[in-house]
Every structure is written in C-alpha cells, then in structure tokens.
Amino acid sequence: MHPPDAILERTRQFMTSRIILTAAQLDIFTLLEKQPDSANSLFLQLGVDPRALTRLLDALVAAEILDKKKGIYHNTGQSTLLSANHPETVRPMVLHMAEIWDTWSHLTEVVKKGEKPDLVPMTEKDSQTLEDFIGAMHVAGRQMAADIAADLDLSGYKKLLDIGGASGTYTIAFLNKAPGLSAIVFDLPRVLPMAESRIAENQMADRVELRAGDYNTDEMPADCDLALLSAIIHQNSPEQNRSLYTRICQALEPGGTILIRDHIMDEDRTKPPGGAIFAINMLVNTRGGDTYTFSEVKSDLEQAGFTDVAMAREGKSMDCVVMAVKPS
Known part of the structure; x- marks a missing residue:
C-alpha cells in the first residue's frame, strides 16, 4: 500500500x-x-x-x-x-465503547486544557450506563481472570478482599482455583446487586460476602490475608493510589499480600502499546487516572508500608500482576 x-x-x-x-x-x-x-x-x-x-x-x-x-x-x-x-456476548463492551465515544471526541480539547471540563465520573452516570460498564469489565475479564488465577499460587490464603470487585469476575476465578478460599467483594451499593447475581449463578454465595463502600474514601474490610486491585489503579491519580495502598496495608492481616492487576508500563511508557493507548482513555475519562510503570507502583506501595514488591505475572496488556507483602 x-x-x-x-x-x-x-x-x-x-x-x-x-x-x-x-x-x-x-x-x-x-x-x-x-x-x-x-x-x-x-x-x-x-x-x-x-x-x-x-x-x-x-x-x-x-x-x-x-x-x-x-x-x-x-x-x-x-x-x-x-x-x-x-x-x-461482547455487546456490553461495545455499548461501553459507544458511551466513551463522546469523551474521545474531546481529546484535542483535553490535550490543550489537561482534562474534559464537564467530565462525569462513571460512578455518577445513570444505572444503564453503569450496568453496561460493569458488563464490559466482565467481557474483558472472564477469560483473563481464569488465566491469571491459573498462573498464581493461591495456596495458603484464607480470605480474599476483592476491592472494586464489580460483578465478581475475579473473585469467582480465584475461588475456582482455590477451593479453601473465601472472599469479600467490596464495591459501591449500586454495583453489588450485579455481583450478587453472578456469584449466585456460580453457586458461590456461601463463600462470598458482599460489602458496600467506596474504596477511595471508606475504611477497608479487615480480616483478609489477600487483597486484589483488579483494573483499579489506572482510574486513580498517584495520590489516590498511595492513599488506597495505605488503607489496604492497614486492613490486611500481617504477612498478607496485595495483588495489582493492570497495565504495567515499561520505563519509557510506550510498551505495552495497549497501555499507551489506554493512558489516553484515562486522560479523557478520568480526572487523574493513568497507566503506571513498575517503578512508580513499587515506590507508592513501599511508601504505603508494603515490602517485597515484585512482578507476579509478566503480561502483554492489562494482564500484568504486581504483588507486595505487608510485613508480619
């Protein structure tokens, strides 16, 4: 051509x-x-x-x-x-793409000004838009969650805290991998009915507790030795993430582990390519969200009190996993 x-x-x-x-x-x-x-x-x-x-x-x-x-x-x-x-069906993801079409159309303005002035956060949008978003996250995660759970050593953990767990896609995958594991899905009151439905479909209601709260402001549920942030940190600014990591560290059992599933960028921020493009998605759809390098995530986790920060899974897109430990 x-x-x-x-x-x-x-x-x-x-x-x-x-x-x-x-x-x-x-x-x-x-x-x-x-x-x-x-x-x-x-x-x-x-x-x-x-x-x-x-x-x-x-x-x-x-x-x-x-x-x-x-x-x-x-x-x-x-x-x-x-x-x-x-x-x-992938229709929920396509409907979500239609929803963010408008924000992408303002990219030139956002690059000039730094943000879309009249941006409405996803959590404040109407019920159908939020449902489409949660459905889109399930479409993106249903196979990825199973693949990630298969790659991780979940033996020895007793209770998972799935923070911003949406419809429970990752909780279900982790509980399928580890029969002795129970879980708390912690998310907004508007979201939890979607998690309840999917968890019931998978016959896991007796192993999962649904807890309502805002992970950016509310105290984290305690008594868990494994915490998961799945596709959460890219929605947040560095300051929000440091606050979130600190509250997770305080809530986790001593010796507990945090897992972060997200795009993890190389140091020049151009690879993986999908992560570089996704940074634009965060630029037009959030106030301070971004994709982060391993060194940035490591530094913020250590400031929050975690140690032994490492890559638990080297992915090619949003399937990278960083892990860290709360000191005993």
Missing part, C-alpha cells in the same frame, strides 16, 4: 467503528439473531428512518459484519457475538 493510502486507511477506521457502535446501540444484532430479516421489517420494529437504516445495514455488509442474501440480512460469526442473547 502506498504510504499516503496506509495512513489514510488507519485514519478512516473510526468510521467502521461508529457503524458497529450504532448498530449495537439499536440492538440490530440481537434482532437478527432471533430471525434474519429485511430492512423494511427492521425499521418497523426499531422505529427509525428506513433510508438511514438501510444504508447502515448495507455498510455493515460491506464491512463483512453482516451478510445480505436477496434483501435479507443475516448475522455472521462475528456479529453473532454482538447479540445480547449470545452466551459469550
């Missing part, structure tokens, strides 16, 4: 993304999963403009997201995963 064409092709990729996001918001893929259909039938069900919908559907076909045969649109292997009814 000629160099100008290559860079222009990359620049235009947002167009296909926006087409998929809109189709997911309209729930077209769920409708087509139930029954392949025509544009005329679909616009009646959706209550949208018929010409605009037809152009959207044809663009999805052109992008090989849908098939079209004699005017009837069908899901493909890819688009089936965007149906809300698929057992491994």
Whole structure:
C-alpha cells in the first residue's frame, strides 16, 4: 500500500467503528439473531428512518459484519457475538465503547486544557450506563481472570478482599482455583446487586460476602490475608493510589499480600502499546487516572508500608500482576 493510502486507511477506521457502535446501540444484532430479516421489517420494529437504516445495514455488509442474501440480512460469526442473547456476548463492551465515544471526541480539547471540563465520573452516570460498564469489565475479564488465577499460587490464603470487585469476575476465578478460599467483594451499593447475581449463578454465595463502600474514601474490610486491585489503579491519580495502598496495608492481616492487576508500563511508557493507548482513555475519562510503570507502583506501595514488591505475572496488556507483602 502506498504510504499516503496506509495512513489514510488507519485514519478512516473510526468510521467502521461508529457503524458497529450504532448498530449495537439499536440492538440490530440481537434482532437478527432471533430471525434474519429485511430492512423494511427492521425499521418497523426499531422505529427509525428506513433510508438511514438501510444504508447502515448495507455498510455493515460491506464491512463483512453482516451478510445480505436477496434483501435479507443475516448475522455472521462475528456479529453473532454482538447479540445480547449470545452466551459469550461482547455487546456490553461495545455499548461501553459507544458511551466513551463522546469523551474521545474531546481529546484535542483535553490535550490543550489537561482534562474534559464537564467530565462525569462513571460512578455518577445513570444505572444503564453503569450496568453496561460493569458488563464490559466482565467481557474483558472472564477469560483473563481464569488465566491469571491459573498462573498464581493461591495456596495458603484464607480470605480474599476483592476491592472494586464489580460483578465478581475475579473473585469467582480465584475461588475456582482455590477451593479453601473465601472472599469479600467490596464495591459501591449500586454495583453489588450485579455481583450478587453472578456469584449466585456460580453457586458461590456461601463463600462470598458482599460489602458496600467506596474504596477511595471508606475504611477497608479487615480480616483478609489477600487483597486484589483488579483494573483499579489506572482510574486513580498517584495520590489516590498511595492513599488506597495505605488503607489496604492497614486492613490486611500481617504477612498478607496485595495483588495489582493492570497495565504495567515499561520505563519509557510506550510498551505495552495497549497501555499507551489506554493512558489516553484515562486522560479523557478520568480526572487523574493513568497507566503506571513498575517503578512508580513499587515506590507508592513501599511508601504505603508494603515490602517485597515484585512482578507476579509478566503480561502483554492489562494482564500484568504486581504483588507486595505487608510485613508480619
């Protein structure tokens, strides 16, 4: 490909993304999963403009997201995963991507000013947006959680404190790995019903306690010898993380361990590449969030009172794990 064409092709990729996001918001893929259909039938069900919908559907076909045969649109292997009814649906993540489309559109302004002035934190958004976000985190974590749990030595631990545990994805994976482990999921009152539902589905209600609180301000539950911060520190400023680490250290049992699962950047902050891009996601979506290097995490943990800081898992994206110990 000629160099100008290559860079222009990359620049235009947002167009296909926006087409998929809109189709997911309209729930077209769920409708087509139930029954392949025509544009005329679909616009009646959706209550949208018929010409605009037809152009959207044809663009999805052109992008090989849908098939079209004699005017009837069908899901493909890819688009089936965007149906809300698929057992491994990725629709919650796509809806979350649609939600943050707006903040990414303000990137130029954010780079000029340092932050989006009217930014609304995720925890203050409406219930559906928060539910989509929690669902997106489950989509991202369901396989990763199992892989990470498989790689870690969880023997000898008695009680896990899953801080900001969302719908319990990592708690479930850790308890599956360690049959003798119990857990506390500590998260906002609005989030805990989602954790309760997923934990019940996995028949773990007798091993998991749900505790309501804000991990940035509230006292941590005590009596745990293992604490997990899974995809939490990138949402916070360094100052917030140091405060969080300090309160975790105070709450943990002597000799207890903290595990941090996140992007861990190399010292020039360009690798892993996904972490460098995710730093932009935090720039436009949080007040002070970022991706952090190992040396930054190590220094903050040690200031909070932890020792023996080490990489427990060398990952390629947000699957890195840092561990540290509270002195006995």
